[in-house]
Structure formats: C-alpha cells, structure tokens
Amino acid sequence: xxxxxxxxxxxxxxxxxxxxxxxxxxxxxxxxxxxxxxxxxxxxxxxxxxxxxxxxxxxxxxxxxxxxxxxxxxxxxxxxxxxxxxxxxxxxxxxxxxxxxxxxxxxxxxxxxxxxxxxxxxxxxxxxxxxxxxxxxxxxxxxxxxxxxxx
Numbered sequence: 718x719x720x721x722x723x724x725x726x727x728x729x730x731x732x733x734x735x736x737x738x739x740x741x742x743x744x745x746x747x748x749x750x751x752x753x754x755x756x757x758x759x760x761x762x763x764x765x766x767x768x769x770x771x772x773x774x775x776x777x778x779x780x781x782x783x784x785x786x787x788x789x790x791x792x793x794x795x796x797x798x799x800x801x802x803x804x805x806x807x808x809x810x811x812x813x814x815x816x817x818x819x820x821x822x823x824x825x826x827x828x829x830x831x832x833x834x835x836x837x838x839x840x841x842x843x844x845x846x847x848x849x850x851x852x853x854x855x856x857x858x859x860x861x862x863x864x865x866x867x868x
Contacts, residue, residue: 751834752794758801761785769793769820772833775850778802781857783809791820791863794833796849798826803850806857816863824849825867832867844868 752770758777764785767773769792778801781787787804789795789812797803806812816822826844827837835841848868852859 754833754836761787764788766790767793767795772796772836774827774836775801775803778805780805780807781810781812782807786811786813788813788815789822790815791817791822793822795822795824796827796829796833796836797824798828799848799850801850802853804852806852806854806859808856810857812852812854812857812859814859814861814864816861816865818863821863821865823865823867825865829867 826848
C-alpha cells in the first residue's frame with residue numbers, strides 16, 4: 718500500500734515536471750508555433766509591409782487602391798477563408814510579394830494550423846481544397862516572387 722502511494726506520487730511529480738519543462742521549452746506559450754495574428758480587411762489607406770513575425774488573416778477583401786503599395790516580405794504567412802474575396806489590386810495600386818528561394822510567402826487556409834499555428838482557435842485542424850481566396854488585379858500591378866499557395 719505504502720509503495721503504491723509512493724509510486725503514484727512519483728508519477729505525478731514526474732508528469733508535472735514534464736509539463737512544466739514542455740511549457741518553458743515553448744517559451745511559456747501554449748504553442749510555440751503560434752505567431753501573433755493581424756486581422757486585415759478593407760481598403761488600405763497607406764502603403765505598408767507585412768512581415769514574417771505575424772500571421773496576416775484576411776477576414777474580408779483587402780483592396781489596394783491607386784497610389785498604395787502592399788509589400789509582403791519573404792517568410793510571411795497570409796491566411797484567408799473561402800468567404801473572403803482575397804486581395805484586390807486596383808488600377809494604380811501595387812502588390813509586391815517578395816518571397817525568395819529559401820523563404821517563400823505562403824497563402825493558405827485560416828484552418829491550416831501547420832503554418833503559423835492555430836489562427837482561428839479551433840484546435841488542431843488542416844485546410845481544405847480551395848479553402849482560401851485569391852489575388853485579383855483590376856489593372857493594378859502585381860509582382861510575385863517565391864510564393865506557395867496551399868489548399
């Protein structure tokens with residue numbers, strides 16, 4: 718009886734130690750692969766650059782108007798869902814996707830937890846075929862280098 722209690726306590730302490738070690742090894746975050754999420758939609762009012770330290774979740778159409786440039790840097794993850802209209806580049810607007818051979822820009826589903834973590838907070842999941850929206854150009858300028866389109 719006494720040995721059983723000691724064994725249970727030892728197992729509990731060991732489980733707690735493993736859990737704490739795992740938590741600390743992940744930088745104290747729930748999931749070390751989860752990046753901060755920037756929710757974007759609407760018409761951009763000024764030029765901007767999206768960088769790989771965030772996941773950009775397009776919740777509704779993003780429009781790049783005349784005189785505005787959106788640059789998406791190498792390694793950046795952009796997530797959309799099938800309800801959004803993606804990125805619209807209007808006449809005079811510019812979209813630069815600046816991926817590289819070693820670090821592509823990735824457009825993927827908001828359900829794709831393998832890229833940037835669990836953006837939509839639904840637990841482990843994967844994207845589905847055609848589960849994202851596209852890039853549309855209405856006579857705008859689109860420059861694409863090194864991009865992956867998943868799902």
